[in-house]
Amino acid sequence: MSFERIKQKIPFYLLMAPAVLLSTCVILIPSVTTIFSSFTDWNGISADMNYVGMQNYKELIADGVFRKALSNNCKWMVMYLIIPVTIAVIAAVCLLKQKRTRAMFQVMFLLPYVIAPIANALIWLNMIYSPLTGLVGFLKSKAGFAALASPLTQVDTALVGVAAVDIWHYWGYLAVVFFSALRQTPSDYIEAATMDGCNGWQLFRYIYFPSMLPTFKMMMVLIVIQSFLQFDYVYLLTSGGPAHATEMLGTLTYNYAFTLFQFGKAATIAVMMSLLGLVASIAYARMSREEG
Numbered sequence: 001m002s003f004e005r006i007k008q009k010i011p012f013y014l015l016m017a018p019a020v021l022l023s024t025c026v027i028l029i030p031s032v033t034t035i036f037s038s039f040t041d042w043n044g045i046s047a048d049m050n051y052v053g054m055q056n057y058k059e060l061i062a063d064g065v066f067r068k069a070l071s072n073n074c075k076w077m078v079m080y081l082i083i084p085v086t087i088a089v090i091a092a093v094c095l096l097k098q099k100r101t102r103a104m105f106q107v108m109f110l111l112p113y114v115i116a117p118i119a120n121a122l123i124w125l126n127m128i129y130s131p132l133t134g135l136v137g138f139l140k141s142k143a144g145f146a147a148l149a150s151p152l153t154q155v156d157t158a159l160v161g162v163a164a165v166d167i168w169h170y171w172g173y174l175a176v177v178f179f180s181a182l183r184q185t186p187s188d189y190i191e192a193a194t195m196d197g198c199n200g201w202q203l204f205r206y207i208y209f210p211s212m213l214p215t216f217k218m219m220m221v222l223i224v225i226q227s228f229l230q231f232d233y234v235y236l237l238t239s240g241g242p243a244h245a246t247e248m249l250g251t252l253t254y255n256y257a258f259t260l261f262q263f264g265k266a267a268t269i270a271v272m273m274s275l276l277g278l279v280a281s282i283a284y285a286r287m288s289r290e291e292g
Helices: 003-037 055-062 064-097 102-114 117-127 135-141 158-182 187-195 200-228 232-237 249-258 263-291
Strands: none
Touching (some): 055 064, 064 158, 102 158, 117 232, 200 263
16 A cells, blocks of 8 residues: 555544544453453452353353343343334324324323333332332222232233333334334335225335335344343342342343352353344344345
8 A cells, every 4th residue: 555545544544543442442342351251250359360261151051040031031022022013113103194293292102211211110110010009009909909919029920010111111212213214105105006006004014114124124133132131120120030030131140240249150141142132233234235
């Protein structure tokens, strides 16, 4: 490469330098440190860090609590790929019919999403799940459901109870994203299909949905990634209980790191979570390349 060519690219390198430096400090170095820690018995406090090889990985794979957490993350992913997506698509299609009130509905849909997770958790704990002041208490005292209890206290229903809160907070955001994608459908396609006699379902299936498909695929991949990174609502509502019924990889990592002070195992779970997200990212990249 000639000196003149290098000189021409100096401004480009200078503009890229802050982003590269930030990515190195915030992403690359912590990632390498986490991967290295996963092969040690570091407790997160002392300077002693003994190399243990694959021991952390072997112990976690044989650990019933880890397998339970991984299973819960998979169940969470399935629920998220079905329930909020279905609600969001229906709501987005309904918004297409609204002209004057669609802006108001979009704000209403986004409201739970922009509220802090701790506020949403308190709303559901006090107004829905509380046996004293919530809907559960009302049904027990007024409607005669004496045996009704908060789903968060039952092993069989705790995961669904937590998921309900997160789905309520998330589906509106999905609806707004899908609605924005549906609005990008070329109007001449819609007019031609309408003139050909397409009903509502056919119009959505053959015109609207293909138009929003790239956005739909991207959101599916993001949901898969977020499902394996789930932490906030689980920790706020149940902390992984009762009896590990809502334990997630994220809460298990937190417990290993800040309760048991086994940072080596916590780093191991973090590496596994990253690998699961990487698989979803690679799948999306391949789908995008095939579309191109």
